[in-house]
Amino acid sequence: MSAVSSAAGSGIVLGIVVVFLFQQFGMLGLSDLLSTLVYFVVAGLVGGVVFGGAATMLVRRARARAAATK
Amino acid sequence: MASPRGARRSARLVVTLTATVVALALLAGPLVLERTASATASPGVSAPASGAFRYIYVDWNGASHNISSAGTPAKAFSFKPGETGHANFTFVFSGGTVPTGTSAQLQLTYLGLVLTTSNAAVVPSILVPGKGTAEVNFSFGPLYDAIEGAFRVTASLVASSGGSYWSQSFYLFVKAPYLLESAAVIVLLILLIVEAFQIALALREARRPPPPGTPAPPSPAPGSTTAPVGPAGTESGSGGSGPPPPPPAGPGGAP
Numbered sequence: 001m002s003a004v005s006s007a008a009g010s011g012i013v014l015g016i017v018v019v020f021l022f023q024q025f026g027m028l029g030l031s032d033l034l035s036t037l038v039y040f041v042v043a044g045l046v047g048g049v050v051f052g053g054a055a056t057m058l059v060r061r062a063r064a065r066a067a068a069t070k
Numbered sequence: 071m072a073s074p075r076g077a078r079r080s081a082r083l084v085v086t087l088t089a090t091v092v093a094l095a096l097l098a099g100p101l102v103l104e105r106t107a108s109a110t111a112s113p114g115v116s117a118p119a120s121g122a123f124r125y126i127y128v129d130w131n132g133a134s135h136n137i138s139s140a141g142t143p144a145k146a147f148s149f150k151p152g153e154t155g156h157a158n159f160t161f162v163f164s165g166g167t168v169p170t171g172t173s174a175q176l177q178l179t180y181l182g183l184v185l186t187t188s189n190a191a192v193v194p195s196i197l198v199p200g201k202g203t204a205e206v207n208f209s210f211g212p213l214y215d216a217i218e219g220a221f222r223v224t225a226s227l228v229a230s231s232g233g234s235y236w237s238q239s240f241y242l243f244v245k246a247p248y249l250l251e252s253a254a255v256i257v258l259l260i261l262l263i264v265e266a267f268q269i270a271l272a273l274r275e276a277r278r279p280p281p282p283g284t285p286a287p288p289s290p291a292p293g294s295t296t297a298p299v300g301p302a303g304t305e306s307g308s309g310g311s312g313p314p315p316p317p318p319a320g321p322g323g324a325p
Contacts, residue, residue, distance in 0.1 A: 007269075010265060013258075014262055017259070020255060021255050024219040024220075024255065026219065026241075027144065027220070029143045029221070029241060030219075031182070031222035031239075032182060033181055033182025034182070058269075062276055066276070
């Protein structure tokens with residue numbers, strides 16, 4: 001559970017960082033507060049869900065493999 | 071021995087997921103932005119709002135750079151933060167004369183906050199009634215070392231009462247001299263890569279079978295009569311499924 005929450009948190013941070021990165025590359029404008037918040041929330045959700053899902057899958061696979069080894 | 075293959079697979083998974091996030095953001099960002107821009111953009115050489123102007127031109131750093139050509143971040147004018155930009159306003163009021171106190175203004179906004187505002191008074195033309203010109207000098211001021219990326223600037227003609235006759239936004243693409251923000255983002259990305267690598271390493275270690283001499287950890291089978299040895303007090307009296315502890319044997323305790 002802790003690994004999954006850590007991965008989801010990392011995904012949220014990565015999503016927000018990606019938004020800033022796009023602004024620096026000139027692909028996004030962050031002038032309006034509302035649209036910026038929408039970008040942050042969407043990117044954070046996508047990152048959190050993707051990374052949390054990946055971590056859940058990895059943990060399940062590792063547990064199954066450990067059980068099979070025993 | 072499946073551990074190297076598993077580690078490779080998990081590393082591939084992390085790379086795939088990162089690429090997915092970046093691709094989603096690449097696809098969704100410009101789409102949302104395009105929709106927002108098309109909803110808010112004014113036409114280039116403006117038909118002014120409420121018919122107050124015959125025309126308005128605002129040129130950025132020269133006659134060939136009308137601000138209407140930089141309405142999206144992808145088409146932003148490049149700008150060095152240390153330099154001073156010039157916006158030349160030229161307009162003709164359809165009302166006949168330029169109202170006194172009219173000024174031209176440039177505002178830089180970021181995250182909903184107005185960072186800088188530059189103003190200049192409008193100079194009415196003597197020859198053409200209703201025609202006015204203004205030149206606004208624009209710079210980032212003390213922020214110029216840290217600012218980088220696409221920033222929206224709003225050009226507007228402001229009445230003396232504070233109301234706006236007309237406004238239009240355009241974008242400037244600014245490169246900070248020391249790439250401070252880019253450096254911060256790159257450090258964060260390196261941290262992310264290190265984290266992903268460490269996760270992959272930890273998974274690989276977890277999958278590796280223990281060496282032959284290592285004793286197996288105690289794992290009590292369900293219904294077994296021996297409780298695992300643990301720290302004092304952790305297992306005693308925890309449910310009563312095991313046998314009661316033997317009574318202390320004293321010297322004359324047995325019959």
